[in-house]
Amino acid sequence: MYASQFDVGSASLFSGGGFMPSQATQTPDSGFVKSRSVQGVLPFTVKQISEAYHSNDDKSNFVVDGVDAANVRLLGLVMNKTERVTDVSFVLDDGTGRIDVNRWVNETSDTNEMAIIQNGMYVTVNGSLKGFQGKRHVVAFSVRPVTDFNYITLHFLECIHVHLDNTRPKVNVPVGTVVTPINNDVKRYQTPVSNQFSTHSGFGGSESNIYKLVLDVFQEPASLAREHGLHVDEIVQRLGLPMDKIKDAIEYHVDIGNIYSTIDENHYKSACNG
């Protein structure tokens, strides 16, 4: 079936890249022992890390886009570099925010690696994300100067790519919920594969109408002007349609990136600039 082909495809596509977690590591079994070696290194912006969910039961358990963000890759400018006997610390400014980075220096190779890092330099940091007394910082495994500046563009595009991959509708769940309302006449002639595409092309007439109505409300200038966007209840009131239909439509638009959630799971805002 299409779904299984897709899984195989994405796993093999990313297994060599090193920055995408495999399907298996994204959803480890509860009995599975987490170790550093099975976790991928994910590219993030500092802004994403500032919004990462931090569960307190495990000292280094951060979640971004529903994925464990233990090991991260950041890219930015070095500021306020401070050298001490056992470690080097600096502030990394990636343009979306600033975060403290620590690099322990045990070996001569570590010292050499950090000696060439200067304030004002663009560097790639691979490290693990730590939270201590509410402050987030990165303990770096490696700090390397950026030599080809196209890498800056690449890094931020990778952040977007990984965000999209981690937030895209997981194949099984949303398809079923969106497809069911399509009337039976249509459904009879469709294989499961074409059902999947019908969700993207807005095949079922009434469904796509609701999608459009909901998006129109979000794109009204008055809605765009509001910092926190609109509450789900406001959409329901405006359109006089059932809550579950509205939620379906919102889920659809969030998945394809037209709107995003703001202060909580009930507030959404159009991604358009207006």
Place this chain on the structure above:
Amino acid sequence: MDTSSPAVFVNAEILKMYLGRRVRAVIQVIRNDAGVIVGQSTDGNQITVKGAQAFPPSHFVEVIGIADGSQSIRAEICTDFGQSFDMAAYNGLCQLANGKFKNLFL
């Protein structure tokens, strides 16, 4: 950590929307005019950069600073990106970072 003063990815068109804010743009240097750099933005328009040292013409330079006019940036940090840089890709990133994926950056 501190996300209070981000530098927004901009081209000449997006620059206009962030007057007075901190921005970052890549320009290709056209000429240096008495302390002001005139350069081409990633979307093909002219941008002037104040308060920066001179850079060799045709070099790509990243400017981080305050947008102090609709086509002008007051530089805080400039980085020479050398003579080979993909302006089209960076311009695409500017658009993504200010559109659909703004929430990852601002």
